[in-house]
Amino acid sequence: MYKYERINRRCNLICVRSFLGRSENDGFFRKIYCKHIKKPNVNAVKFLLVCLILIASIVAVSIALSAAEKGDNALGLSDYDNFIWPVVMQNPESFDENSPAETNTVVSASVWKAAMEKKDDKSKFNEEQELVLSFDEVQEACQSLFDRTFQKADLIGIDEGFFEYDENKNCFFVKSVSGVDNYIPHTVNAYRKDDDIILKVGYVMPSESFEPGMSGILENNISKYKIYHLKTDETTGRKYVSAVE
Numbered sequence: 001m002y003k004y005e006r007i008n009r010r011c012n013l014i015c016v017r018s019f020l021g022r023s024e025n026d027g028f029f030r031k032i033y034c035k036h037i038k039k040p041n042v043n044a045v046k047f048l049l050v051c052l053i054l055i056a057s058i059v060a061v062s063i064a065l066s067a068a069e070k071g072d073n074a075l076g077l078s079d080y081d082n083f084i085w086p087v088v089m090q091n092p093e094s095f096d097e098n099s100p101a102e103t104n105t106v107v108s109a110s111v112w113k114a115a116m117e118k119k120d121d122k123s124k125f126n127e128e129q130e131l132v133l134s135f136d137e138v139q140e141a142c143q144s145l146f147d148r149t150f151q152k153a154d155l156i157g158i159d160e161g162f163f164e165y166d167e168n169k170n171c172f173f174v175k176s177v178s179g180v181d182n183y184i185p186h187t188v189n190a191y192r193k194d195d196d197i198i199l200k201v202g203y204v205m206p207s208e209s210f211e212p213g214m215s216g217i218l219e220n221n222i223s224k225y226k227i228y229h230l231k232t233d234e235t236t237g238r239k240y241v242s243a244v245e
Contacts, residue, residue, distance in 0.1 A: 107158055
C-alpha cells in the first residue's frame with residue numbers, strides 16, 4: 001500500500017513513498033525537483049550591482065560639482081553678514097591690499113569684533129559696566145578680520161566715541177552702545193572668483209532694517225551696496241576682508 005505525498009508545494013511535485021518512509025525512487029524525484037528550482041542569474045545580479053554603483057557615483061559627482069560652483073555660499077549668506085558686520089559698521093572708504101584701510105577703520109572694527117565675542121563674559125565688565133578688552137584680544141580680532149595687526153603708536157589720537165584705550169593698563173574700555181547709527185550688512189549674493197569670495201553687501205540702517213512683522217530685511221530699505229572681497233590666508237586657512245569697493 002502506498003500514499004501520495006507532495007515534496008514541494010511550490011512545484012507541486014508528487015512522490016510515491018511507502019508507509020515505512022522509504023522512497024521508492026528518490027533519485028528520480030530529486031532530479032525533477034532540481035529542474036524546477038530556478039538558479040539566480042549571476043550575470044544579471046552583477047550587472048544590477050554595477051549600475052547601482054555607477055548611479056551613486058554620478059549623483060556624488062553632481063553634488064560635488066554643484067557645491068564647487070556655489071563656492072562657500074553653501075554656508076549661508078548670514079554667515080558672511082556675521083563676519084563682516086564689524087567692518088560694515090565703520091562704513092569704510094574703498095580699500096584694497098595695495099591701498100589698505102585707514103587705521104581708524106581697522107582698529108574700530110577690531111574692537112567691535114572683540115567686543116561681540118566677549119560681550120557675554122560677565123568677568124570682562126568693570127564697575128562702570130564697561131567691557132574691558134586686552135590689547136592682545138583686539139589684535140587677535142584685527143588679525144582675523146584683516147590679516148594684519150596694528151601698533152600701539154597707531155592708537156594715538158584715535159577717538160571713535162564708543163571705546164577708549166588706556167596705554168598704562170594696555171586695555172580697551174568699550175562703552176555700552178546701541179549701534180542704531182551704524183549700518184548693518186545684508187549680503188544679497190556671494191560667488192567665487194579664483195581663490196576669492198566676492199560678496200555683494202547691502203547697507204541697512206538698523207532703524208529701517210525690518211518690516212513690522214519682523215520677518216526679514218526689506219530690500220527697499222537698503223541704502224547702498226558695496227562689494228567685499230574675502231581672501232584666504234595660506235598659513236591659517238582663515239578668510240579675511242582684503243578689499244571693499
